[in-house]
Amino acid sequence: MTTGEVKILNQGHENEMEVWGYRPCVWRLALVSVGAVCSGGLLLLLLYWLPQWGVKSTSSKCSLREARILLLRSKVLSVL
Structure with a gap:
């Protein structure tokens, strides 16, 4: 089983972003479905x-090559 990897786009620039790969996980999706029914x-x-929580709760980390879902996080660089 491969672990998740982080890819950094536009490294050193103002619009630098981190990218993680996720793939849907059937048992996590079933667990969230049961939780949704129980919580009304x-x-x-x-x-x-909180879409980030939605991706993390229904999918498992994987390499970017195998990913069906990408989670992007922008990094704000302050220039003084």
């Missing part, structure tokens, strides 16, 4: 507001 849909509302 409030879990789905939380995952809608």
